[in-house]
Amino acid sequence: MHGALESESNLYALVEAFFASSFSTDNAIITEAVKRMLAAGGKRLRPRVTLLSAQACGGDAAEHLHLAAYMELIHVATLIHDDVVDNAKTRRGVNATAIDYGNRVSVLAGDYLFAWIFKNVTANYPHPVPNILSSTLADICDGEVLQLRALGNFDLGVNGYVEVARKKTASLFAASAQCGAIMGGGSSEEIAALHAFGELYGIAFQMNDDLLDMTADELTVGKPVGNDLTERKMTIPLILALERGDRNFRSTIERFYAGSENGAMIGSTIRAIDGQGGLEATRERIGEYVVRAKAALQPLREGVSKESLANLADALLV
Amino acid sequence: MHGALESESNLYALVEAFFASSFSTDNAIITEAVKRMLAAGGKRLRPRVTLLSAQACGGDAAEHLHLAAYMELIHVATLIHDDVVDNAKTRRGVNATAIDYGNRVSVLAGDYLFAWIFKNVTANYPHPVPNILSSTLADICDGEVLQLRALGNFDLGVNGYVEVARKKTASLFAASAQCGAIMGGGSSEEIAALHAFGELYGIAFQMNDDLLDMTADELTVGKPVGNDLTERKMTIPLILALERGDRNFRSTIERFYAGSENGAMIGSTIRAIDGQGGLEATRERIGEYVVRAKAALQPLREGVSKESLANLADALLV
Numbered sequence: 001m002h003g004a005l006e007s008e009s010n011l012y013a014l015v016e017a018f019f020a021s022s023f024s025t026d027n028a029i030i031t032e033a034v035k036r037m038l039a040a041g042g043k044r045l046r047p048r049v050t051l052l053s054a055q056a057c058g059g060d061a062a063e064h065l066h067l068a069a070y071m072e073l074i075h076v077a078t079l080i081h082d083d084v085v086d087n088a089k090t091r092r093g094v095n096a097t098a099i100d101y102g103n104r105v106s107v108l109a110g111d112y113l114f115a116w117i118f119k120n121v122t123a124n125y126p127h128p129v130p131n132i133l134s135s136t137l138a139d140i141c142d143g144e145v146l147q148l149r150a151l152g153n154f155d156l157g158v159n160g161y162v163e164v165a166r167k168k169t170a171s172l173f174a175a176s177a178q179c180g181a182i183m184g185g186g187s188s189e190e191i192a193a194l195h196a197f198g199e200l201y202g203i204a205f206q207m208n209d210d211l212l213d214m215t216a217d218e219l220t221v222g223k224p225v226g227n228d229l230t231e232r233k234m235t236i237p238l239i240l241a242l243e244r245g246d247r248n249f250r251s252t253i254e255r256f257y258a259g260s261e262n263g264a265m266i267g268s269t270i271r272a273i274d275g276q277g278g279l280e281a282t283r284e285r286i287g288e289y290v291v292r293a294k295a296a297l298q299p300l301r302e303g304v305s306k307e308s309l310a311n312l313a314d315a316l317l318v
Numbered sequence: 319m320h321g322a323l324e325s326e327s328n329l330y331a332l333v334e335a336f337f338a339s340s341f342s343t344d345n346a347i348i349t350e351a352v353k354r355m356l357a358a359g360g361k362r363l364r365p366r367v368t369l370l371s372a373q374a375c376g377g378d379a380a381e382h383l384h385l386a387a388y389m390e391l392i393h394v395a396t397l398i399h400d401d402v403v404d405n406a407k408t409r410r411g412v413n414a415t416a417i418d419y420g421n422r423v424s425v426l427a428g429d430y431l432f433a434w435i436f437k438n439v440t441a442n443y444p445h446p447v448p449n450i451l452s453s454t455l456a457d458i459c460d461g462e463v464l465q466l467r468a469l470g471n472f473d474l475g476v477n478g479y480v481e482v483a484r485k486k487t488a489s490l491f492a493a494s495a496q497c498g499a500i501m502g503g504g505s506s507e508e509i510a511a512l513h514a515f516g517e518l519y520g521i522a523f524q525m526n527d528d529l530l531d532m533t534a535d536e537l538t539v540g541k542p543v544g545n546d547l548t549e550r551k552m553t554i555p556l557i558l559a560l561e562r563g564d565r566n567f568r569s570t571i572e573r574f575y576a577g578s579e580n581g582a583m584i585g586s587t588i589r590a591i592d593g594q595g596g597l598e599a600t601r602e603r604i605g606e607y608v609v610r611a612k613a614a615l616q617p618l619r620e621g622v623s624k625e626s627l628a629n630l631a632d633a634l635l636v
Binding site: 026 | 344345347348396399402403404421422423425426427428429430432433434436437439440441445446448449452453454455456458459460462463464466467
């Protein structure tokens with residue numbers, strides 16, 4: 001027996017209610033730190049993908065709230081660790097966990113969350129769900145290390161970039177969709193389709209994140225415009241601009257990345273990337289991945305859940 | 319068919335050979351960082367407990383080297399994270415991972431190791447092994463947070479201390495013994511006996527570690543004498559001395575813990591703890607846990623593995 005098919009906004013509300021009322025670990029301090037982080041906001045995209053995927057396969061979203069929550073919590077734990085190593089002061093407009101609780105508790109809270117998630121998943125979910133989640137976390141860390149090593153590497157190229165994005169970002173979206181499909185009772189074809197959707201959506205999501213870093217205002221993205229440039233990250237607009245750009249453009253970027261105090265040059269650097277077509281080419285790439293993500297949904301039965309997943313992908317086309 | 323029963327020293331050599339030749343992850347930088355940390359030494363107590371437990375139940379140690387290695391690697395990953403949050407410069411006489419690779423790679427390397435271990439364990443080991451390992455990591459983090467919150471808390475008491483030690487230290491020894499027993503084909507009575515041994519041994523191990531911090535020289539323990547006092551930890555010698563000590567002793571310790579620059583007072587503080595019988599009472603407690611740990615081994619068949627486990631416990635009586 002299936003419950004009512006929930007609309008996207010209802011799913012969001014279900015996830016929020018779950019975090020507000022049902023989330024608790026065995027350690028009071030860590031529970032409090034995580035709840036504070038959750039209360040600061042976030043789009044809850046990963047749990048939404050999980051619940052929509054379960055529904056798309058005929059499952060009942062309300063039965064998979066724990067699973068959906070684990071997807072968000074893996075993401076939250078990685079953010080808590082990121083803020084420690086980045087010495088971040090704020091996250092989503094409130095104090096970073098490391099500011100309120102210190103680095104020790106923050107590192108431990110992330111570790112504890114990972115362990116607590118795996119403990120619950122290994123106790124309550126059948127093979128291969130526990131393996132998918134731990135493999136995903138390994139991918140995320142692997143991707144972050146690869147990204148660190150690629151800082152300032154102008155020869156990374158689109159393929160190298162996609163490899164990093166696939167591991168660092170898309171693997172968790174792919175797992176969110178795949179595990180939702182498995183637990184929602186999907187056929188192997190449906191499970192494979194949703195895994196593919198999650199991966200393609202995740203790559204488009206990361207490309208859009210890179211684009212927003214150069215085009216959105218600070219209030220929208222919650223961090224300074226051009227932050228990725230300051231960190232010498234190899235983002236997709238930069239890579240595509242370097243592909244198109246002449247030697248002159250490359251030297252400009254090289255000088256920027258070699259310097260240490262470039263705050264005043266961020267605006268002109270973004271304009272130079274735009275001038276080489278980097279932003280427009282990024283929008284085209286995102287469009288391609290969105291088309292592929294939606295095409296991956298083809299084997300699924302028609303309905304509100306499939307439509308909502310397609311809508312999530314379309315929302316990246318701005 | 320069982321292989322030859324390996325002696326303790328052979329087991330140590332087997333574990334070392336495994337780490338030197340067979341250990342590798344999918345990320346080259348992380349593999350290198352972990353190998354460097356492993357090469358710096360360590361007693362490999364956890365894998366030895368795993369292999370001896372497997373043998374004690376009739377298993378073949380050589381078949382369980384991967385499992386044994388995971389126990390050491392969980393320990394290694396927690397140490398890598400500890401060194402980040404403690405800003406440690408050295409570990410086992412060589413540079414801490416955070417010094418050679420930076421905080422970012424070190425936090426990621428620990429996360430990756432946890433994930434990589436769980437990925438392999440969920441793929442290759444039956445229930446409940448994956449659940450035991452993830453529950454253990456949750457316990458370790460929980461115990462470390464409890465310890466942080468108990469810094470300078472003179473009312474922690476022996477029971478509070480044992481609770482922290484059980485989670486932070488003993489749970490991994492208990493899991494090492496329990497999982498070795500499970501995979502070695504132990505009966506439920508043997509598995510329970512070895513779990514109990516690991517837990518009691520682990521508590522005695524932590525008490526001995528506390529004692530060594532006050533009595534061993536820097537070369538032996540690899541950190542400054544009295545380091546726990548400097549960090550305001552509530553160690554068992556201090557707790558037992560406070561139980562026995564008069565108001566005067568308590569004020570001395572309170573003044574020490576309230577101060578910030580107490581390097582010169584460490585020697586006299588340790589002498590004061592000794593004067594109240596804290597060191598002697600700690601040796602007695604360790605003796606009690608060693609007796610209980612060995613008694614827990616009673617259901618196991620007699621043989622070299624059971625003897626070796628008892629010898630590991632006796633080695634704490636120094």
